[in-house]
Amino acid sequence: MDTFACVASGPSLTAPDCKLLHEAGIATIAVNNSWEVVPFSSSIYAADCCWWEEYGAGITSKAVRWCGDEFTARRFGINWLPSAIPGSFNSGQRAIELAIHLGACRVLLLGYDCSIRNGTHWHGNHALLSNPDKFSVARWQDEFSRLRAVAGGVEIINCSRFTRLTCFPRQSLETALSL
Template identity: 55%
Template structure:
């Protein structure tokens, strides 16, 4: 398997496991950790969270050695983050989708997804509910699936493979992280 120009985006769906993250970490591939998922890969070079409320709640716990990204101008200013200006998802604050777009703008030709469950069947996140900020709802999850379909069209020519153990996001080809690494 040719891993040149392969990135791994790790979201916080409940199917994400420490074992999968250990495999990714050992692969040496560039990783974009979404929201709290950096905790599963403390050495992740890039951490992406769109919303100001997430950075207000967790920003002081995020390693400063990592590149820290947001789409929110106020979060960028308040927490000394790099601001990502989406070319495609201008109306979305779904950090998982935006992490894929960031990977593509960094030269990814292949993106492996973990923790992209896009379902509430097994809960909201691998770490449980956030206590002080909003958690996904059935409406937001449905909206995300529609937005992922538009992302797939925008990213035509980029191989995006969903390696999440459990997922309702069926528009991308499915595989296992073991097979793709």
């Protein structure tokens, strides 16, 4: 079974969890700035052109880089994954789509808090980019639910230590990695 991990930027993301992923040796997709805490990731996914403009040149990881639109892909010389899901989106949602595209049968989620109760990101607020607010958090619930509807037989497990995302089953990372 091909298991992937998608590591987003929620404040519940911990260094010990990232270490467990590294030790497990599973393919890992970092979402946006999370490449910094999972430098072993095989891919980095950021949907937004503005994120690549702000952070792209500073990435030291050799991970394959992916984005959400053709313009951004051409501009920064990175890979583009067209979405199978119409409508609004977020980078965490699209990272799961990437895992499925790359052959995942099972996807473990970390840092998918979908809440600003404990802060916006594990790295604090972006200085020059927009940060999550109550409106984006509400929108994410629908976006992840639409993804679940098209994920087919792919098992998606939310292993985030704190989460308000309810459309995927929950499990501790330790338990998910032991299966």
